[in-house]
Amino acid sequence: MPQAIPYIAVALAGVSTVKQIQAGNKADRLADANAKLQEKQTAEESRRLAREQKKVESTAKARAAAGGATVEGSQAMFLSDMKAEHSKELAWLQSAGKQKASVTRQGGSNARSQAQAGALGTAANAGFSAYQAFGT
DSSP, X not given: OGGGHHHHHHHHHHHHHHHHHHHHHHHHHHXXXXXXXXXXXXXXXXXXXXXXXXXXXXXXXXXXHHXXXXXOTHHHHHHHHHHHHHHHHHHHHHHHHXXXXXXXXXXXXXXXXXXXXXXXXXXXXXXXXXXXXXXX
């Protein structure tokens, strides 16, 4: 029975190596799924924000018109500034969403790389142990 221990150790190291690689791949897939969800959430938040901004702009125009003002001069400048600020706000939201998704994907890629490095170490140790046990 003691002669079987090195064989068992090598077999367990092989299983551990495979499991580490699988865990890394799973972490990468999970990160990608989370990134896709973040992208969808950002798209929906952007859609809602754009819609709300249009309502605010329309309300401002309507109030100006109801007060008898024409949309020129300071009113036009105000509306122009409002639209510019709304555009910046929307662009920031979209950029931040893309960055969050990118960081999430990078985290998954890093986890996969770490798992692969660990698997390589496990396989190398198993090979060294097998060489010591069976040497030639």
